[in-house]
Amino acid sequence: MERRHASRNPVPPGRRAAGALSSRLPGGEGGQGAAAGRGCPESPAPVAFREAPWAGDPPARQRAGPAAGSAPWPRGGLAGGARGWGLWLRRALAAAGAQGEASQAPARGHGPAGRPAGDRPSTGRWRAKGRPGSSGPGRDGLRPLPWLPVAILAGLLLLALGRVAGVAASPGESPLAGTLIVVDPGHGGIDRGACHLPSNTIESEINLEFSFLLRDLLRQQGARVLLTRTTDEDLDLDPRIEIANANGADYFLSIHVNWFPDPTCFGAQTFYFPGREESRRLALLVQDELKKVDPANYREIQTGRYRVLRLTRMPGVLVELGFVDSPHDRAILHDPSRRRALAEAIVRGVIRHHRGEPGPEPAPDLRDR
Structure with a gap:
């Protein structure tokens, strides 16, 4: 038996005697004793993620703190939980959608018909069929989906979240809820x-x-x-x-x-x-x-x-x-x-x-x- 053995000294209720070495005996918790020396080194503090605009944002759109076209990292890092990352995903998609709308609007100038292309009214939709001869970016007049790469990457990230803490769990799953x-x-x-x-x-x-x-x-x-x-x-x-x-x-x-x-x-x-x-x-x-x-x-x-x-x-x-x-x-x-x-x-x-x-x-x- 690789366990500690000693007698338990009588002490006042709720306290243990200083310097007493006790061990795990029947009816006792054991392994308790006093010793001098410094404590163990503390674990490093958790790394705090910076809330800042996306690195690829145009300079004019970058400003301090969460901004249009950016989404702050959820608190707690990768192990912060699916709830926080779900919120981050929704914000990221919304930001990417806003960027896509802005990027699809033609620059100020004159289009083929000779009128300012930037003044053309927008439907406000991410995906809509264009008219023949319109300046839409796709062959069939379909607008691109700028948020799709973000959604794919975020989805892969969420799939991996269940294993970040070493416990296989689906995003949003709480296997110990209620305990x-x-x-x-x-x-x-x-x-x-x-x-x-x-x-x-x-x-x-x-x-x-x-x-x-x-x-x-x-x-x-x-x-x-x-x-x-x-x-x-x-x-x-x-x-x-x-x-x-x-x-x-x-x-x-x-x-x-x-x-x-x-x-x-x-x-x-x-x-x-x-x-x-x-x-x-x-x-x-x-x-x-x-x-x-x-x-x-x-x-x-x-x-x-x-x-x-x-x-x-x-x-x-x-x-x-x-x-x-x-x-x-x-x-x-x-x-x-x-x-x-x-x-x-x-x-x-x-x-x-x-x-x-x-x-x-x-x-x-x-x-x-």
């Missing part, structure tokens, strides 16, 4: 959890940062998300349980980082409370997705008699993101893109459970060790 998920960043405050001080790997800080990322990804899939803590505070187990039960959550996800003195131990792993079949199915699906992210990960699900899983009344799992003593896992935990891949894997596992998929059974010799 309430409680995400529990383990430890906090004076209880820093597992630590590897030479690399500034502090479990409580990783748990919180990862939980913020997981929350955002779950919300993109339509879920409502509550965090048991949003700051570096010391929070006992019972308040975490109460947040999930009192709000009638549909899922409970507890986030941790493991510890074991042997640095050859590595790999993310998912735990569930024994006898809870829905929690077991959730654990199987989450672990299946986690192993896809790291093909070297050989770990299977395990039962864990953790208090937060025993007393919560909804499907719940405790996910160990890796081992602080493992160079393999530390490289993942300190890489923003690879941390995101872990979070996306958990989201996919929750979606598969919500859709009713059966969990892939582990190898018989590793089943529920």
Whole structure:
């Protein structure tokens, strides 16, 4: 068993004793301890897209901010959600249509008949049949469709949006709509959890940062998300349980980082409370997705008699993101893109459970060790 072992010290309700090293024992969350050292480096701030006119607009039409012939990028970037990109598409089509109307009006001057071509009244339509001898640009008098390339490119972009966050979903689809998920960043405050001080790997800080990322990804899939803590505070187990039960959550996800003195131990792993079949199915699906992210990960699900899983009344799992003593896992935990891949894997596992998929059974010799 690659798990931490120590005794739980009596502390006042809602708080943990400073400097106490505890571990996951029956009835306890475990793996909690105090250590000195600086926190983990923060993830880089998200890149903000500039709201500016299209680069190809004529100079006279370019002006500060959203302008005619331009459409601002939706907030949140490519992962901002189909709703924002749908609005962007409508604006882009409208802007392209306006450009097309302007481009189809002949320049001021004299046409073949000797009258000012620019004074000819316009029908205001994007596509209309021309009269014989008219100066329409097409052979059959059909006006071109200047917005068509924009529509094609935008359509291809929307088709790809469902995979930007690592979750296959159609534009506008919200696979977790109507669900309430409680995400529990383990430890906090004076209880820093597992630590590897030479690399500034502090479990409580990783748990919180990862939980913020997981929350955002779950919300993109339509879920409502509550965090048991949003700051570096010391929070006992019972308040975490109460947040999930009192709000009638549909899922409970507890986030941790493991510890074991042997640095050859590595790999993310998912735990569930024994006898809870829905929690077991959730654990199987989450672990299946986690192993896809790291093909070297050989770990299977395990039962864990953790208090937060025993007393919560909804499907719940405790996910160990890796081992602080493992160079393999530390490289993942300190890489923003690879941390995101872990979070996306958990989201996919929750979606598969919500859709009713059966969990892939582990190898018989590793089943529920």
